[in-house]
Amino acid sequence: MPDPPRQDPSQYESVNWPDQFNVSQKRWRVNRKTVCPPLPVRWLALHCASEGCSDGPSGDVVGLRADMDALPIEEETGARWASTIKGVMHACGHDGHTAMLLGSARELAQTREFNGTAVVVFQPAEEGGGGGKAMLDDGLMDRFGIDEIYAMHTEPALAIGQFATTIGPFGASVDSFKIRIDGKGAHGAEPQDGIDPLVVGANILLALQTIVSRNVHPRQCAVVTVGWLNAGKAGNVIPPFAEMGGTTRTFDPIVRNLIEARVFAIAEKVAEAYGGESHRQLQAHVPAIGQSRS
Amino acid sequence: MPDPPRQDPSQYESVNWPDQFNVSQKRWRVNRKTVCPPLPVRWLALHCASEGCSDGPSGDVVGLRADMDALPIEEETGARWASTIKGVMHACGHDGHTAMLLGSARELAQTREFNGTAVVVFQPAEEGGGGGKAMLDDGLMDRFGIDEIYAMHTEPALAIGQFATTIGPFGASVDSFKIRIDGKGAHGAEPQDGIDPLVVGANILLALQTIVSRNVHPRQCAVVTVGWLNAGKAGNVIPPFAEMGGTTRTFDPIVRNLIEARVFAIAEKVAEAYGGESHRQLQAHVPAIGQSRS
Numbered sequence: 001m002p003d004p005p006r007q008d009p010s011q012y013e014s015v016n017w018p019d020q021f022n023v024s025q026k027r028w029r030v031n032r033k034t035v036c037p038p039l040p041v042r043w044l045a046l047h048c049a050s051e052g053c054s055d056g057p058s059g060d061v062v063g064l065r066a067d068m069d070a071l072p073i074e075e076e077t078g079a080r081w082a083s084t085i086k087g088v089m090h091a092c093g094h095d096g097h098t099a100m101l102l103g104s105a106r107e108l109a110q111t112r113e114f115n116g117t118a119v120v121v122f123q124p125a126e127e128g129g130g131g132g133k134a135m136l137d138d139g140l141m142d143r144f145g146i147d148e149i150y151a152m153h154t155e156p157a158l159a160i161g162q163f164a165t166t167i168g169p170f171g172a173s174v175d176s177f178k179i180r181i182d183g184k185g186a187h188g189a190e191p192q193d194g195i196d197p198l199v200v201g202a203n204i205l206l207a208l209q210t211i212v213s214r215n216v217h218p219r220q221c222a223v224v225t226v227g228w229l230n231a232g233k234a235g236n237v238i239p240p241f242a243e244m245g246g247t248t249r250t251f252d253p254i255v256r257n258l259i260e261a262r263v264f265a266i267a268e269k270v271a272e273a274y275g276g277e278s279h280r281q282l283q284a285h286v287p288a289i290g291q292s293r294s
Numbered sequence: 295m296p297d298p299p300r301q302d303p304s305q306y307e308s309v310n311w312p313d314q315f316n317v318s319q320k321r322w323r324v325n326r327k328t329v330c331p332p333l334p335v336r337w338l339a340l341h342c343a344s345e346g347c348s349d350g351p352s353g354d355v356v357g358l359r360a361d362m363d364a365l366p367i368e369e370e371t372g373a374r375w376a377s378t379i380k381g382v383m384h385a386c387g388h389d390g391h392t393a394m395l396l397g398s399a400r401e402l403a404q405t406r407e408f409n410g411t412a413v414v415v416f417q418p419a420e421e422g423g424g425g426g427k428a429m430l431d432d433g434l435m436d437r438f439g440i441d442e443i444y445a446m447h448t449e450p451a452l453a454i455g456q457f458a459t460t461i462g463p464f465g466a467s468v469d470s471f472k473i474r475i476d477g478k479g480a481h482g483a484e485p486q487d488g489i490d491p492l493v494v495g496a497n498i499l500l501a502l503q504t505i506v507s508r509n510v511h512p513r514q515c516a517v518v519t520v521g522w523l524n525a526g527k528a529g530n531v532i533p534p535f536a537e538m539g540g541t542t543r544t545f546d547p548i549v550r551n552l553i554e555a556r557v558f559a560i561a562e563k564v565a566e567a568y569g570g571e572s573h574r575q576l577q578a579h580v581p582a583i584g585q586s587r588s
Binding site for chain 1: 493497503527
């Protein structure tokens, strides 16, 4: 791709790709917009009516959507198309998504072998930035009168030429959480004077694993992962606090709510059991996505 | 104190204190030495025979010892004598120890109201540097023919004017350990592809607490503290490894050996139980110290 990956959704040069690829012919209209301040995301759509590209839609309006943003990962692939920006990589194949949608847009524009209107949507901030919700809140569907919209994601586990879909959810919700445990610091040799936040934290971390195994219905899908934990600096000092953070994934909104409630109930009550306190922070990101039955 | 605290035992200006305090009168001999390379510690002793300060001892030779080194702690006391070096503090009152021994040395030198020989020893590297052992290995006791040696440590829990002692051990052994747990990194939403080193680490941390409560005889003294644990950077990534470190304290060498064996057996076997591996590092520092019965 000619464009380096951007993690910060306010810095998308990607929004200029369609122009660079010469798909913005007369029969297409280009829209750029900064939606939902203070989230400085931008999206871009092209649409075309098969009958003369009038402003009003003719026939069904079908949306095609790809995501553009990168992840904070150091690219070590050595690929010809490898990221040119240190510490940022199109690690989920979003450059591929964008390229595929650009190719589709050019094909549609050149052949015009379709009826109705095609709306081509390049979504920013899929990776935790809430770009999809920002686009919807901004009225994307009403703005173009979109009847149906289609999206896809690369999946290396599938053979080339295969694709997979299903009715119902197939992209899990993504919520992140952070827990701070306040104990009481002490000399490492005087544990009776402290409240050890590492002992509290280890108990919380393990108890969180029981949410999936003990609280969620066995037929439901759910993941609770603690990805980081940091506490203390010296081996002979009981630190005053510990912090940990993680992610939860679900398909069902009921399970999603259950997990959120259990994560914080465990953190709060386990900390209290040891005489400490937990402070929680939930960053709700993206609900589960999937395909409607209609 | 006129001298800023030094954590690096190679940088003691403290060894010059006795000269500054004018205790090095003619009847005292000052010794400075770098002992036990590559440990660049220095010690200093003054000795005096009550009968004319001859080179040969006359009567008993009694040693008095104080420690001089600082700790890596930011001093926030605002005291008049606060550390003038950022990040280093005489946090265990070692400046007090040194001042007390200097005062004693001056008093002894001025009054000379004692029989035999007094050897005044300023010990570097008490805080984990093994300065005491280095001095002994260097032959301190034989060099001066020391018959008895006395040491003390400040104890804020005692009222002013009180001191405490006992026959047997009263300064615990200090051993530090570090454990690295190698799991297998994975996407936070694909836990089945990884071996979560945080789950392993939390289990090890909690199991270590059972050493004192389940393995050590209830009448024995022992402490096992994990002072720090670090793993992972992002909430949605299962990290490949976790590291933790801590300290153990005992009075009895048998308990000391038991704890060392249990710490690493727990780390190794718990890690193996989850399909991971643990790598251990033991830094044995200081055995228990105490008062002999004779």
